[in-house]
Amino acid sequence: xxxxxxxxxxxxxxxxxxxxxxxxxxxxxxxxxxxxxxxxxxxxxxxxxxxxxxxxxxxxxxxxxxxxxxxxxxxxxxxxxxxxxxxxxxxxxxxxxxxxxxxxxxxxxxxxxxxxxxxxxxxxxxxxxxxxxxxxxxxxxxxxxxxxxxxxxxxxxxxxxxxxxxxxxxxxxxxxxxxxxxxxxxxxxxxxxxxxxxxxxxxxxxxxxxxxx
Numbered sequence: 001x002x003x004x005x006x007x008x009x010x011x012x013x014x015x016x017x018x019x020x021x022x023x024x025x026x027x028x029x030x031x032x033x034x035x036x037x038x039x040x041x042x043x044x045x046x047x048x049x050x051x052x053x054x055x056x057x058x059x060x061x062x063x064x065x066x067x068x069x070x071x072x073x074x075x076x077x078x079x080x081x082x083x084x085x086x087x088x089x090x091x092x093x094x095x096x097x098x099x100x101x102x103x104x105x106x107x108x109x110x111x112x113x114x115x116x117x118x119x120x121x122x123x124x125x126x127x128x129x130x131x132x133x134x135x136x137x138x139x140x141x142x143x144x145x146x147x148x149x150x151x152x153x154x155x156x157x158x159x160x161x162x163x164x165x166x167x168x169x170x171x172x173x174x175x176x177x178x179x180x181x182x183x184x185x186x187x188x189x190x191x192x193x194x195x196x197x198x199x200x201x202x203x204x205x206x207x208x209x210x211x212x213x
Contacts (some may be wrong), residue, residue: 048130049124049129051068051124052065052131052132053066053068054066055119055120055132055135056135057118057135061107061108062104062106063104063107063118063120064102065103066100067094068100069094069100073094073125073126074094075091076103076121076122077090077091077122077123078090078092078118079120079131080116080117081118081119082198082201083198087166089107092105107137109164110166112165112166113200114138114201115139117134117136118134118137119132120132157188158185158187159186159187160184161199164183166181166198167199168197169195169196170195170196172194172195172196187208187212189212189213190208192208192209194206194207195207195208
């Protein structure tokens with residue numbers, strides 16, 4: 001009874017596409033073979049593939065990699081582990097080749113003090129594949145970049161850094177209210193409250209007591 005039920009279930013949902021040509025009727029195929037083909041076929045359709053073969057930082061701050069591409073529509077996402085999370089930076093689209101393709105992207109404006117960790121995450125037809133190995137790039141310390149946070153007078157609207165840096169400003173609900181790359185940004189329009197500022201490789205808390213219109 002149990003075996004017959006499983007047989008009906010497998011025949012009803014159909015096997016995944018499989019290159020094997022069976023010359024015997026479906027009902028004569030052993031149950032263990034049907035189960036094995038179903039599991040292996042499903043795994044083959046969903047398992048991520050290692051597409052990126054080589055990935056390294058070269059002179060001039062270029063992150064370069066090569067990938068084995070087929071006819072799928074490929075997209076490559078540059079990510080950096082920063083502020084205790086993977087941050088998405090640049091997106092590159094494939095050259096639609098059927099062999100090995102090479103790519104490069106500048107990471108100069110994403111470099112922060114100390115150890116930098118990058119990776120490339122490929123997507124094939126919208127599905128994520130295996131990422132590249134983590135690429136470690138060590139930079140000198142830039143020192144303290146935050147010029148001012150609380151202002152008593154003229155620059156009350158602006159957060160300033162000593163040099164250009166990536167930054168994110170979050171409110172207490174975890175929502176990004178400011179984001180970008182530069183030496184400063186305005187807090188105009190933000191309510192007086194506690195905020196959390198990510199910049200360089202640091203996170204700090206800032207607070208304003210009133211809203212700037």
